[in-house]
Amino acid sequence: MMKMYRFLLFLLRDARSMMVLMVLTGLLAGLSSVGLLAVINKLINGAGATSELFAAAFIGLAVLKVVSNYLSQLLLVTFAQKTILNLGMDLCWKVVRAPYRTLERRGAHEILATLTDDTNAMAWAVNGLPGLAINVAILAGCSLYLAWLSWQAFLGVVLLAVLGLLGYRQLYNRVLRSSLAVRDSKGVLFEHFRSLTDGMKELMLHRGRRETFVDSDIRQAAEALRHHNLVTTKQYLTTDSWTQVLFYGLIGVILLLFPRLLSLSGESLTGYAFAMLYMIGPMWGLLGMVPTLSRGQVALEKIESLGLALDEGRREGGAERPVTHGTQCLEFSQASFSYDPKGEDERSFSLGPLDVTIRTGELVFIIGGNGSGKSTFVKVLTGLYLPQQGAVRLNGEAITPANQDWYRQHFAAVFSDFYLFKKLLGLDPALIESQADGWLKTLRIQHKVTIQDGEYSTINVSQGQRKRLALVTAMLEDRPFYVFDEWAADQDPQYKDVFYGELLPELRARGKGVIVVTHDDRYFHVGDRVLKLDEGKILETPNRAASTGSNRTPPMLKPVIRSSA
Structure with missing residues (x-):
């Protein structure tokens, strides 16, 4: 009673x-x-x-x-x-x-x-x-x-x-x-x-x-x-x-x-x-x-x-702070994160400790086998997880629950298990008006999807096309850092060429920090660095193209996509 x-x-x-x-x-x-x-x-x-x-x-x-x-x-x-x-x-x-x-x-x-x-x-x-x-x-x-x-x-x-x-x-x-x-x-x-x-x-x-x-x-x-x-x-x-x-x-x-x-x-x-x-x-x-x-x-x-x-634990805050623009420096300092074991026969997986620095204007590839910790790294990187030990810092400021939401607003991401909203929620209408159609044309999907009143005309398309629409949404967010988790895994070769040869270099040229989780080793020369994850630890792999000073743009890429648009 x-x-x-x-x-x-x-x-x-x-x-x-x-x-x-x-x-x-x-x-x-x-x-x-x-x-x-x-x-x-x-x-x-x-x-x-x-x-x-x-x-x-x-x-x-x-x-x-x-x-x-x-x-x-x-x-x-x-x-x-x-x-x-x-x-x-x-x-x-x-x-x-x-x-x-x-x-x-x-x-x-x-x-x-x-x-x-x-x-x-x-x-x-x-x-x-x-x-x-x-x-x-x-x-x-x-x-x-x-x-x-x-x-x-x-x-x-x-x-x-x-x-x-x-x-x-x-x-x-x-x-x-x-x-x-x-x-x-x-x-x-x-x-x-x-x-x-x-x-x-x-x-x-x-x-x-x-x-x-x-x-x-x-x-x-x-x-x-x-x-x-x-x-x-x-x-x-x-x-x-x-x-x-x-x-x-x-x-x-x-x-x-x-x-x-x-x-x-x-x-x-x-x-x-x-x-x-x-x-x-x-x-x-x-x-x-x-x-x-x-x-x-x-x-x-x-x-x-x-x-x-x-409501368990500490609440995330900092949403009222404006996003920092200009040159940014993201630093992992002995940062680590561990999962509790799910059963008696399973050991706890640990990421880190990691010491790595990523700056805006830099294109970094993340590689590694299954279970190496790439997904966990992306979650810690974007602020979905906070490190349990060590620290993640943005421009020298340690990320804590008090400013975690503010930190996350610096990232635009397309995850491997992404969800596509039909409405372009929370985006600048002027930016949508001036850039959205151009991105649809660049990704060759304007014949199937248009944008009207701030939303896609349809999202009932193939998985690869939905991922291209998710990329359009990310581009319109205009954040300091961009994270792409296996975006090109299910794309046709022509769209891979556009992604690696045009979009990523363009984002870097605009002063964005670009982090790409990928297995496409034939495009590694486009980036500045390649970081390999192995059992939760990062090993930096030399970029042969960068060290020899070769052209970052591969000869196979042609600007036909953008010119035809």
């Missing part, structure tokens, strides 16, 4: 003034319902059947009931929608501000499940608050009416109700535990669904893998979810049946036992019967909200758990 109380407090934490209005309108709705019940009871028992006062009271209370119910519903729905909006936006901000390593540890499937399933469960719970408030007000008003009719009988009803609620609490706790199991099962099934879509090519190419995955993994997760849903439903129905037995037992005690033990008038007895019957609807409404509120409570715990995890 304390968790449910905390859940309700969370929903009302940012709406104190609206909460007062909701309570007042809810009380009016409840009290007007009780007033109508009292007037009807008087009319049925013949008291004032022809009185104009009772007729006016009936009409006035009915109007007050309708108006207050409307206002209460409207206020609560407005509040509910604002709460869900703030909750979702707050969680999204936590995601984009969290350390990248934390996001990797939590996993995309858990974050997506929280943003979709948990926030949806919270929405259902919040949207049920209008009915919850009205029903509580009606039950409270009816209780006052019963106490007014006979306080002795009301004490007996309260005693029986408390005994029944003690049993109800035990049943409710079982429902809550089952709801937690349902939520966990949904998370597992969601992860399998993500594997189903992301691994479609691999599943199609291997019948055994496909059939085992669907018949075993997905079926097992779906069966577990079905089982926990059934258990939760059975426990909820048991709880509901217990409440019905308790409720009708109370009516039976009032009608059969109270007249023998207490001196109740006919009017009081009729009032008790009517009030108890009138309370059936609100009571069932409250019981119907139990599963929804339970799922909302579980969702809140998951959301808070993810939020606390995303």
